[in-house]
Amino acid sequence: MRIVVDSEKCEGHNRCYSIAPELFDVDDYGYATEANGGVVPEGMEDKARLAIDNCPEYAITIVEE
Amino acid sequence: MSDEVGVPSTPPVDDWASDYDIFDADYINDPYPIWADLRGECPVATTERWGGSFLPTRYEDVVEMARMVPSLSSADPIVVRPPDDQIDASGAYHTVNAPPISADPPVHTWSRRLILPAFSPKATAKHEPYTRELCNKLIDDFIETGQVDGAQDYAQQIPPRVIAHLLGVDEGKADEFTEWVRGVLEIGLSNPAVRQASREKIFGFFQQEVADRRVNPKDDLISELMAAEVDGEPISDNHIVGTCNLLLVAGIDTTWSSIGSALWHLAGHPDDRKRLVGDPSLIPNAVEELLRAYSPVTMARVVSEETEFKGCPMHVGDKVLMNFPGANRDPEMFDNPDVVDIERQQNRHVAFGVGIHRCAGSNLARMEMHVALEEFLARIPEFALAEGGEVTWAGGQVRGPRQLPIVF
Numbered sequence: 184m185r186i187v188v189d190s191e192k193c194e195g196h197n198r199c200y201s202i203a204p205e206l207f208d209v210d211d212y213g214y215a216t217e218a219n220g221g222v223v224p225e226g227m228e229d230k231a232r233l234a235i236d237n238c239p240e241y242a243i244t245i246v247e248e
Numbered sequence: 249m250s251d252e253v254g255v256p257s258t259p260p261v262d263d264w265a266s267d268y269d270i271f272d273a274d275y276i277n278d279p280y281p282i283w284a285d286l287r288g289e290c291p292v293a294t295t296e297r298w299g300g301s302f303l304p305t306r307y308e309d310v311v312e313m314a315r316m317v318p319s320l321s322s323a324d325p326i327v328v329r330p331p332d333d334q335i336d337a338s339g340a341y342h343t344v345n346a347p348p349i350s351a352d353p354p355v356h357t358w359s360r361r362l363i364l365p366a367f368s369p370k371a372t373a374k375h376e377p378y379t380r381e382l383c384n385k386l387i388d389d390f391i392e393t394g395q396v397d398g399a400q401d402y403a404q405q406i407p408p409r410v411i412a413h414l415l416g417v418d419e420g421k422a423d424e425f426t427e428w429v430r431g432v433l434e435i436g437l438s439n440p441a442v443r444q445a446s447r448e449k450i451f452g453f454f455q456q457e458v459a460d461r462r463v464n465p466k467d468d469l470i471s472e473l474m475a476a477e478v479d480g481e482p483i484s485d486n487h488i489v490g491t492c493n494l495l496l497v498a499g500i501d502t503t504w505s506s507i508g509s510a511l512w513h514l515a516g517h518p519d520d521r522k523r524l525v526g527d528p529s530l531i532p533n534a535v536e537e538l539l540r541a542y543s544p545v546t547m548a549r550v551v552s553e554e555t556e557f558k559g560c561p562m563h564v565g566d567k568v569l570m571n572f573p574g575a576n577r578d579p580e581m582f583d584n585p586d587v588v589d590i591e592r593q594q595n596r597h598v599a600f601g602v603g604i605h606r607c608a609g610s611n612l613a614r615m616e617m618h619v620a621l622e623e624f625l626a627r628i629p630e631f632a633l634a635e636g637g638e639v640t641w642a643g644g645q646v647r648g649p650r651q652l653p654i655v656f
């Protein structure tokens with residue numbers, strides 16, 4: 184699975200990061216980017232989906248199932 | 249209607265769709281059924297009361313309005329305007345000088361960027377040990393007595409100290425800070441004279457803090473703001489004082505209300521309480537759910553250009569209440585929205601707003617709630633509302649319990 188954060192949409196709620204710190208990096212201003220090139224390690228797919236389902240800005244999407 | 253929290257006495261409401269009143273006792277005590285009715289009937293309600301405003305009740309509408317920048321401007325986020333004859337001679341305190349919350353782009357963009365680093369997850373984590381120690385000290389003071397006012401003696405005591413700690417000002421003034429902030433956001437919300445007087449105190453205080461740091465710079469957020477530059481220019485003292493004002497006002501009543509509502513919920517829902525005591529790793533998820541269900545904050549917008557919303561005309565000067573709490577109870581968005589499910593998985597709540605004004609302090613607020621609940625539950629695993637004790641709520645634009653008698 185691969186995910187991507189749309190930096191145009193991200194407003195830095197950090198919901199993703201608090202749910203799955205392994206999957207996201209946060210810069211000094213609180214804006215998120217996908218960690219590890221967006222590749223979700225095996226077994227962490229559910230956490231990735233949870234992060235997606237809690238982002239109020241709909242900024243995170245799955246680019247590859 | 250309690251004078252203590254400054255709730256004004258208002259004529260009863262017959263028709264919520266065309267004549268709602270955010271200071272009505274029913275609205276303050278239990279706004280949820282009112283919003284539920286409106287959602288079905290007239291999803292954007294209107295009123296002439298308190299200078300007039302619109303009140304959206306659907307998630308979709310609130311989010312769309314939050315993105316209508318700058319036609320729905322943040323220039324005046326408090327809904328009740330002072331009457332002209334009550335504005336102080338200088339006019340300095342009748343409008344809100346609190347960037348970025350009171351600004352639109354471009355000022356909003358740089359003034360927000362200026363404070364964001366102080367509130368990133370990493371920066372916020374640094375205040376956790378202080379917060380944990382503070383919570384424990386507060387608990388030490390009442391644990392032997394078997395009772396506590398969860399609002400006044402616990403929830404209220406935490407945010408003013410954390411924010412003082414972060415700004416670098418005297419934590420011993422916490423009670424004064426709380427009084428000033430309530431003067432702006434509670435008593436002063438419907439009483440512009442009190443609001444102006446409280447603002448003068450806050451501004452006077454921070455003007456002095458800035459002046460002191462001109463002579464003796466410190467290692468704190470105020471000094472950082474003073475040293476910062478935007479496009480090669482230093483930031484005006486007026487701007488710095490305005491931002492400090494915002495951090496004090498935005499950080500105290502809001503977080504106090506959230507911690508209080510969370511304790512109120514857990515005192516009345518032993519199953520949820522026991523689950524969190526048994527498995528504290530559920531607390532972060534529970535915090536988000538409690539924020540959704542009992543969102544405290546409703547900020548306002550002012551229409552800055554003739555516009556319409558879904559066919560409904562909005563004129564320059566009209567106010568719009570950003571009903572984040574109502575959005576979070578919309579059944580179109582949340583399954584069983586009136587049920588608190590501390591293990592809810594899908595939860596795009598907007599308790600901290602949405603779009604460019606997303607609460608800059610949200611990481612700090614979450615940390616405070618998390619630590620406050622974790623420490624309380626660890627040391628007082630069994631507690632309930634005191635029988636016959638009266639729970640009172642503050643309402644208007646920030647809702648939360650102000651008296652919360654708990655026994656354990």
Ligand code: HEM
Binds near residue numbers: 506543599601
């Ligand atoms: C649970 C507690 C809190 C809640 C529910 C809350 C809620 C909100 C909401 C809804 C907004 C958006 C207002 C709008 O759209 O006009 C906001 C903005 C803001 N909040 Fe909070 N807040 C909380 C705690 C804090 C804390 C602890 C701080 C830090 C001192 C803080 C600082 C701010 C700032 C600076 C803004 C303005 C952001 C901007 O306009 O760009 N808040 N808050």
Ligand code: SF4
Binds near residue numbers: 194196214238
């Ligand atoms: S939850 Fe969404 S908006 Fe928030 S930091 Fe993550 S991607 Fe950005």
